[in-house]
Amino acid sequence: MAEQGGDLAGKRILVPESRDLDLFAGMMEQHGAETIRCPMVKILDLDDPAPAREWLERLMAEGFDDIVLLTGEGLRRLMKVASAMDRETEVIAAIGRARVFVRGPKPVKALREIGCSPFKSAPAPTTDGVIAMLSEEDLSGRRVGIQLYPDNPNEPLLEAVRARGGTPVAVTPYRYANDSETGAVQTAIRDMAAGRIDFVAFTASPQVRRLQEVAEACGLADDFRQGFARTRIAAVGPVVAEAVEAAGGTVAVSPESTFHMKPLVNAIRRLLTEGVQAG
Known part of the structure; x- marks a missing residue:
């Protein structure tokens, strides 16, 4: 549950992580974010x-x-x-x-x-x-x-x-293995296209591919392209960033050197803080 205040207050962040879903979402919630948990891929x-x-x-x-x-x-x-x-x-x-x-x-x-x-x-x-x-x-x-x-x-x-x-x-x-139900992924794609998600935080390249595959299989390719264009995308490292770009997206923020979840959260916070100061 999102806490009051914090750098991420009022921001809705899509979290496609599977293995460390609660840990990753919790890192952002403690800074005020509202997270949408949508695990995309399970390792078996x-x-x-x-x-x-x-x-x-x-x-x-x-x-x-x-x-x-x-x-x-x-x-x-x-x-x-x-x-x-x-x-x-x-x-x-x-x-x-x-x-x-x-x-x-x-x-x-x-x-x-x-x-x-x-x-x-x-x-x-x-x-x-x-x-x-x-x-x-x-x-x-x-x-x-x-x-x-x-x-x-x-x-x-x-x-x-x-x-x-x-x-x-x-x-x-x-x-x-695909982890999240297709219906939940479809909802996430529509929410991105409608501007109801501020960030999507990718921690693995298969998450990107899963999102794109569901869009194409369910007739949501246009929504996917629109959502990927308007939603700010965070990537945990260069491999994930390559997958985002291959899917037609642009990475707004990524850790500079240490490619883990906590540095990714901090990078998102810095980007939003700089945006507020610039405004």
Whole structure:
């Protein structure tokens, strides 16, 4: 429930977050915002964990010279599979023997949870950032385990590894499921088009795609375009910002360096405060 006063008082903010929905919405409500909770995407275990098990078996049997982690969730899901195999200790030891390259701070945190640390972090938490990081490495003859995320086979990254002489071995250890009912998403699209939402705060690119898919499937493409044009959009980081732009939107605000929820809330607050001062 929104508190009286605060930087976000009187602002209605659409929150498509799923996993940390109450936490994220609460951060904005404590500054006075009215939040519209509309979880778009849920992260689930694989229906068939066999591909993840096979990847882990290769990691333990052959060892990867290098490992590329794109998400913290990916490592946690792999460790969940390792636990089900009763092979956690062996998997952690094999990860510890490899050079681990990470896309951003979330996989760093997940690595620390199992007592490991990264060899190198990408200069920007994007695929381009990971490719730039790997471009500095000679991967000739090296086996490179790559953790991908759903709905993105990321051929540019795999090709970049091949171009440096490496052999990529990819795994996608979790899947996305639509979380919010389509009716709730339709209402959010109509409210954006009608100007009843001041901000939409995206924390993951699949949220953007889900919103667009519902619009197209339900005959709301025009409402979506109108709403995306008139509603200020906050993106937690550059990957999400790219998804927003691909969907025809413009990012009004994003954290400058630390791509987490609290910095995103603070960035929204700064934007609104500056707007009031300018007015």
